[in-house]
Amino acid sequence: MPEMPEVEALRRYLSAACVGQAIVRTQLVAFSALKTVQPPLEALNGLEISAVNRFGKFLDIDAQGVHLVFHLARAGWLHWRTEVPDKLLRPGRGPMALRVHLSNGQGFDLTEAGTQKHLAVHVVHDPADIELVRTLGPDPTEESFSADDFDRVLTAAGRAQLKGVLKDQRLLAGIGNAYSDEILHVARLSPFHPCSSLTREQRDELLGTIRSVLAEAVEATHGLGAEKLKDSKRATMRVHGRTGEPCPVCGTTIAQVSFADSSLQYCPGCQTGGKPLADRRLSKLLK
Known part of the structure; x- marks a missing residue:
C-alpha cells in the first residue's frame, strides 16, 4: 500500500508535471472506483490544474476549484504516460480504473491489481466533503504538529x-x-x-x-x-x-x-x- 512517503513523492511529481495543464478528458473504466456523483467526473474536463495537494494518503488534484481526490488503497498505483492513446477504453476485468488526458498530450492512469477493488476516486468542490479526509488525524510530519x-x-x-x-x-x-x-x-x-x-x-x-x-x-x-x-x-x-x-x-x-x-x-x-x-x-x- 502506498503510504505517506510514496504519496508525497507522487504529489511532487504531479505538481511538476500537471500544474498549468488543462484536463482534456477523463475515462472511467472501473465504475465502482468512483464514489461521488456530484459534480460529475466530466466537470473536470476543460479545467486547468492549479495545485496538487496531499491529505494523509489521499492525493488531491485541484482544477479551478473542482477537486479530483483519490486514494490508491492497498493495490492501486498511478502510471504516468508521456503519450496517452486516444482510443476509447472499455470496462473490463483488468487493472485499469481511470485515465486522465491532459492538454499537452500527456496524462496518467490509475490502476488496481488483484480481485479486491478498494481504489477510491472522488470529484468534489471541497476535499472536506469526503468523510475519510474530514476525519483524518494530524500529519506528524507537519511543523505545526508538536x-x-x-x-x-x-x-x-x-x-x-x-x-x-x-x-x-x-x-x-x-x-x-x-x-x-x-x-x-x-x-x-x-x-x-x-x-x-x-x-x-x-x-x-x-x-x-x-x-x-x-x-x-x-x-x-x-x-x-x-x-x-x-x-x-x-x-x-x-x-x-x-x-x-x-x-x-x-x-x-x-x-x-x-x-x-x-x-x-x-x-x-x-x-x-x-x-x-x-x-x-x-x-x-x-x-
Whole structure:
C-alpha cells in the first residue's frame, strides 16, 4: 500500500508535471472506483490544474476549484504516460480504473491489481466533503504538529498498542503497515507496547523517529519517476517484508506476526528483549 512517503513523492511529481495543464478528458473504466456523483467526473474536463495537494494518503488534484481526490488503497498505483492513446477504453476485468488526458498530450492512469477493488476516486468542490479526509488525524510530519499534540494522541489512545495507533488514520495521518514496522524498529519498541506505558523519553524519541524515518523515505524518492517508487520503497525497508532475514542492526532473525488480512514484521533482538511475540492470527486488535 502506498503510504505517506510514496504519496508525497507522487504529489511532487504531479505538481511538476500537471500544474498549468488543462484536463482534456477523463475515462472511467472501473465504475465502482468512483464514489461521488456530484459534480460529475466530466466537470473536470476543460479545467486547468492549479495545485496538487496531499491529505494523509489521499492525493488531491485541484482544477479551478473542482477537486479530483483519490486514494490508491492497498493495490492501486498511478502510471504516468508521456503519450496517452486516444482510443476509447472499455470496462473490463483488468487493472485499469481511470485515465486522465491532459492538454499537452500527456496524462496518467490509475490502476488496481488483484480481485479486491478498494481504489477510491472522488470529484468534489471541497476535499472536506469526503468523510475519510474530514476525519483524518494530524500529519506528524507537519511543523505545526508538536510534542504536546503527540502527547494528546497517545494519552487518548490509553492502553492501545503502538502498532495499531500508528496505523489509525483517525489518530495520525499517513502512516500504514510498512512504515509503522520501520518506525517501531528504529525506536526499539514492541508493536504491542501499550501507549500508556511509554515514558516521557520514549514518547519524545518515538516522535523524532516518526519524523526521521518518513523524511528519510521521502528523500529516497528524490528524482524518481512514478514507476520507480515501489522498488525504492522495498529497497529501503529494514524489517517490513523481510521475515527470516537477519536484522541489519543486531543480526537477529526478523520475525512475523500474522493476522486475518495483514502481517507485521519486527526484530526480537531490537524490540522485544529477544522474546518472540505470539502469532495472533485470529486477533482483531490491529484492524
